[in-house]
Amino acid sequence: MEKIALTGPFDAKMQAAIQNELPEGFEIVLAPTPEEFDKLQDVDYIIVRTVELREKTIKTLRKLKFIQRWGVGYDIVDIKAAGELNIPVAVMPGINATQVMELTLLMILAVYRNLIAMHNGIFEGQWPRNEFMKRSYTLSGKTVGIVGIGNIGRKVAKRIQSFDAEVQYFDVFRLSAEQEAELRVRHVAFEELLKTSDVISLHIPLTDENKGLINKKTIALMKPTAVVINTSRGGLINEADLFEALQSDRLLGAGLDVFEHEPLEKDSPLRSLKNVIMTPHVGGNTVENNSNMARRAIENIVKISSGRAMSAAELVNGQFLKK
Numbered sequence: 001m002e003k004i005a006l007t008g009p010f011d012a013k014m015q016a017a018i019q020n021e022l023p024e025g026f027e028i029v030l031a032p033t034p035e036e037f038d039k040l041q042d043v044d045y046i047i048v049r050t051v052e053l054r055e056k057t058i059k060t061l062r063k064l065k066f067i068q069r070w071g072v073g074y075d076i077v078d079i080k081a082a083g084e085l086n087i088p089v090a091v092m093p094g095i096n097a098t099q100v101m102e103l104t105l106l107m108i109l110a111v112y113r114n115l116i117a118m119h120n121g122i123f124e125g126q127w128p129r130n131e132f133m134k135r136s137y138t139l140s141g142k143t144v145g146i147v148g149i150g151n152i153g154r155k156v157a158k159r160i161q162s163f164d165a166e167v168q169y170f171d172v173f174r175l176s177a178e179q180e181a182e183l184r185v186r187h188v189a190f191e192e193l194l195k196t197s198d199v200i201s202l203h204i205p206l207t208d209e210n211k212g213l214i215n216k217k218t219i220a221l222m223k224p225t226a227v228v229i230n231t232s233r234g235g236l237i238n239e240a241d242l243f244e245a246l247q248s249d250r251l252l253g254a255g256l257d258v259f260e261h262e263p264l265e266k267d268s269p270l271r272s273l274k275n276v277i278m279t280p281h282v283g284g285n286t287v288e289n290n291s292n293m294a295r296r297a298i299e300n301i302v303k304i305s306s307g308r309a310m311s312a313a314e315l316v317n318g319q320f321l322k323k
Helices: 012-021 034-040 055-060 079-084 097-112 115-123 151-163 177-183 190-196 239-247 287-305
Strands: 002-007 026-031 045-048 066-069 143-147 166-170 199-202 227-230 253-256 276-278
Touching: 002 012, 002 034, 012 026, 012 287, 026 034, 034 055, 045 287, 055 079, 066 287, 097 115, 097 151, 097 199, 097 227, 097 253, 097 276, 143 151, 143 190, 151 166, 151 177, 166 190, 239 253
Parallel strands: 002 026, 002 045, 045 066, 143 166, 143 199, 199 227, 227 253, 253 276
Antiparallel strands: none
């Protein structure tokens, strides 16, 4: 019997979705927190969600053959250490794209129309009909700047145009002229995007090179009516600099699903602002997507178990694996 460990928080519906996909010959082990990682010593595969798997832990897992990320980001896994031990690490490219796109659009509209602040005002016995008039905007006619035109960025670009907004993007890997024409987007330099976009939406992975990409210097290039949306990774934004800009009305608002430190600290100054929309890193979390991710994870584990190759699009540490 081969063992699959679920590390990190997997609620009952997630566990049920995985069990539904599980073929004969496999069993599930739960190790939700690092304190429970002693249960992993004889596991063959890991599906990891939110908790970190660093070199020290990976080296102790003598039987481990494969690490599957529940989602698309892999910054919580030491892919180099895993590769040097000949352990493939895979993600699920595109698996969250529709869900994260929908949350991105929701955040843009909620910030532009001050949805949460007005909702809370009514619950507190107010009638804030005029309070937010001077900071309420329509998306129609605006320019949306997308940083990262991958699976999610492309879906955002397509849907945002239904609001009669224009789309420009920056990506180190530029699309072909044919792709740009099909998506009806234009490529601009990063600084140009910051200067000319009404909404700036981040859709890139977190790397050492782009950590703190949105900071005091880059914020200074933005319009005072700009909105920053981050449904990617919290480390892309220097939160202290963003707070200062939001508090001083240097920016109109922000929508954040991810944070530098998660869960967000109880004393985070961001909690005091009315012009920020925050959700607890739930971009891909829908009932439908539990089934999609469970299916993909088990399919990949079965591939490894049967000696089949992992697709290049899913494998993130191929350069470190022994040839």
